[in-house]
Amino acid sequence: MFRKAGVVALSAGLLLTAGATGVMAGGSPDWAGPPDWAGGPGGPPDNGNGNQKVENVIYMIPDGFNADYATNYRMYKDEEAVWDEHMKGMFTTYSADSSITDSAAAGTAMATGEKTDNGVIGLNPEGNELETILEASADEGMASGLVATSTITHATPASFASHVEDRNNETAIAPQLLAGEVDVLLGGGKNNFLPESEGGNQETDNLIAQAEEQGYELVETQDALLDSEIDIEDGEKLLGLFADDALAPEMHRDNTEEPSLAEMTESAIGNLEQDDDGFFLMVEGSQIDWAGHANDAAWAMQDTEAFEAAVEEAIEFAEDDGETLVVVGGDHETGGMTVGAGENADMNVNPSVLKDVTATGDHMASELNDDRSNVNEVIETYTNFELSEAEAQTIQQADDAALAINTIIGDQALIGWTSTNHTGVDIPVYAYGPQADKFTGYLDNTDLPKIMAGALGVELGE
Ligand SMILES: [Zn+2]
Numbered sequence: 001m002f003r004k005a006g007v008v009a010l011s012a013g014l015l016l017t018a019g020a021t022g023v024m025a026g027g028s029p030d031w032a033g034p035p036d037w038a039g040g041p042g043g044p045p046d047n048g049n050g051n052q053k054v055e056n057v058i059y060m061i062p063d064g065f066n067a068d069y070a071t072n073y074r075m076y077k078d079e080e081a082v083w084d085e086h087m088k089g090m091f092t093t094y095s096a097d098s099s100i101t102d103s104a105a106a107g108t109a110m111a112t113g114e115k116t117d118n119g120v121i122g123l124n125p126e127g128n129e130l131e132t133i134l135e136a137s138a139d140e141g142m143a144s145g146l147v148a149t150s151t152i153t154h155a156t157p158a159s160f161a162s163h164v165e166d167r168n169n170e171t172a173i174a175p176q177l178l179a180g181e182v183d184v185l186l187g188g189g190k191n192n193f194l195p196e197s198e199g200g201n202q203e204t205d206n207l208i209a210q211a212e213e214q215g216y217e218l219v220e221t222q223d224a225l226l227d228s229e230i231d232i233e234d235g236e237k238l239l240g241l242f243a244d245d246a247l248a249p250e251m252h253r254d255n256t257e258e259p260s261l262a263e264m265t266e267s268a269i270g271n272l273e274q275d276d277d278g279f280f281l282m283v284e285g286s287q288i289d290w291a292g293h294a295n296d297a298a299w300a301m302q303d304t305e306a307f308e309a310a311v312e313e314a315i316e317f318a319e320d321d322g323e324t325l326v327v328v329g330g331d332h333e334t335g336g337m338t339v340g341a342g343e344n345a346d347m348n349v350n351p352s353v354l355k356d357v358t359a360t361g362d363h364m365a366s367e368l369n370d371d372r373s374n375v376n377e378v379i380e381t382y383t384n385f386e387l388s389e390a391e392a393q394t395i396q397q398a399d400d401a402a403l404a405i406n407t408i409i410g411d412q413a414l415i416g417w418t419s420t421n422h423t424g425v426d427i428p429v430y431a432y433g434p435q436a437d438k439f440t441g442y443l444d445n446t447d448l449p450k451i452m453a454g455a456l457g458v459e460l461g462e
Contacts, residue, residue: 052434054455055278055323057137058269058314059448061110061156062307063103064289064334067428069304071339072415076301076351082312083328083430090426091443093332096125100424101445103289104167106331107159109445111282113453113460121155121173122163133449134160134280135180136458143183143232143275145268147310149247149261149303150286151189152177156331160282171201178211183232184271184281185216186225186240186264188247199244211239222259225267232274240264249287249299249360250306261285262309269317278323278456283310291360292334295417296406298357300337318433325436325455329429329448336423341416349414356384357409365402372396379405385412 062069073081095105096115108116108123112130116123122130134144146157153162153170162176174192177185193207194200208218216239219225230236242258253260259267265283272279285307291299311328318324340349359382367378375392379385387395391408398404403420410417429448431439435455439448453460 053323054325054434054457056273056321056325057133057280057452057456058318058324058326059110059133059280059282059452060285060307060311060314060326060328061107061282062285062288062304062328062330063156064292064300064332064422065285065304065307065330065427066333066337066425068333068337068339069288069300069330070428072297072337072349072351072413073301073304073308075339075349076354077305078352081308082315083308086326086328086430086432086436088429088431088436088439089441089443090428091329091445091447092426093445094424100422101332102167102422103155103331104159106445107156110329110331110448111159113446113448113450115446119167120165121158121167123165127165129163131461132160133452133458133460134182134282136453136460137278137280137456138181140456140458141275141277142456142458143272143277143279145184145272145279145281146177146182146187147184147261147264147268147281148187148284148286149250149306150187150284151192151246152185152187152241153189153192154187154246154284154286156284156286157187157282171203174202174207175205175210178207178214178216181214181237183275183279184238184240184268186238186242186259186268187286188241188243188245188258190220190241191244193241208239208241211237221257222263223257225259225263228267230271232271233276238267238271240267246286249291250303251299251358251360252363253306260309261306262313265310265313269313273317273321280456283314285310288330289334289422292337292417293420294361294406295335295403295410295420296361297337297351297410297413297415298354299360300335301351301354302357315432323434325431325433325452327429327431327436327439327448327452329445330427331445333423333425333427335420336418338416338418341414342411344414351413351415353384354409354413358382361402361406361409364405368395368401372401383409385409 095101097117102118104121105118111132148157153173155167158173161180162173170192191200195202216237219240287303314326395404438451
């Protein structure tokens with residue numbers, strides 16, 4: 001016994017030494033070390049036990065975000081993210097016809113509790129309509145809202161209030177969102193609501209005019225959104241379409257009149273909370289996924305930061321309200337992001353260098369001249385890096401200049417990528433508020449809306 005204990009103590013000593021060295025090498029981040037409640041009596045913080053009443057659900061979906069993004073983001077920020085302490089479990093994401101899901105099948109699973117084929121929205125593989133958690137909540141008289149930084153007709157928001165065989169058919173999704181009478185719709189994609197005669201994608205219908213007849217107030221700028229106030233109990237609704245297509249990536253948003261994701265979230269909550277029957281709100285950080293497809297680590301971190309500000313709005317409201325359940329979970333991982341890359345003899349990561357990147361790789365590539373001879377100038381305009389001669393040449397000769405730029409910036413941060421598409425890895429779920437602990441453990445993406453429905457006391461799939 002004594003000998004064994006000695007070995008354990010020795011191993012622990014070695015581990016502590018190694019750990020201490022590691023922390024010194026990488027600097028000593030504030031978030032390192034155990035959470036406040038660890039080791040003490042009483043268990044986790046009192047934010048989710050029992051069967052307390054849930055009046056409202058705020059479902060926050062960072063598209064493409066997984067534990068790899070969470071770790072890099074914590075180091076980027078150099079402290080815990082708002083969701084870290086609310087980590088509950090992990091869930092699988094495979095679709096009905098593929099081990100790797102797209103956002104349509106994932107959104108459908110997370111909205112309806114049923115798996116479907118990739119590309120399909122709100123229908124099962126046989127083509128039958130599936131009821132969504134938003135629709136089930138609305139049936140009980142609750143208010144509802146959808147917020148996104150993509151077009152509002154994009155796969156994830158569409159999965160909560162429309163039913164189409166092909167996610168690309170956004171002109172068919174738009175009228176369904178309005179017919180579903182979602183009380184608050186905020187995002188991009190104005191063109192999907194306007195007729196061709198006005199530069200839009202609808203053949204002849206002007207859905208914005210129809211929406212206004214239905215009681216929607218239209219807002220198109222950040223200022224108009226911040227000034228808007230609707231009376232939900234009186235049947236007023238809010239339609240915010242802030243761009244013809246998607247909103248700008250977070251790092252370019254300042255050059256626009258578009259609101260931030262946090263401002264849209266705050267506005268949605270402020271309007272929806274007036275409904276006496278409670279509300280269901282879905283908020284998507286849409287472009288984390290696009291950053292992942294582009295292998296653009298700076299875009300990924302800065303859009304995660306914007307998403308975190310939106311989650312802070314939701315949790316702040318939930319803390320005051322006491323009857324609001326906030327659930328945060330990505331729909332799948334994108335890009336196979338790594339924490340650490342290359343030979344990396346120092347075994348380090350360096351995401352904070354991404355704070356000084358002020359444009360996406362796509363944007364930088366668009367500013368290259370025909371022979372790409374201005375590559376150094378472009379990179380120095382939008383980053384703090386100076387390219388080596390070899391790196392400049394790599395970008396000049398690359399088939400895909402944006403991908404080459406993003407790879408070189410990722411190398412600086414020691415963030416790697418293994419795919420330009422989605423991956424099939426399990427996803428963490430975070431929850432705060434009454435009944436948050438029901439998300440504990442090993443889950444499937446179809447479990448999430450079922451747990452929400454149970455917590456709200458609404459019947460899903462009737
Ligand atoms: Zn994607």
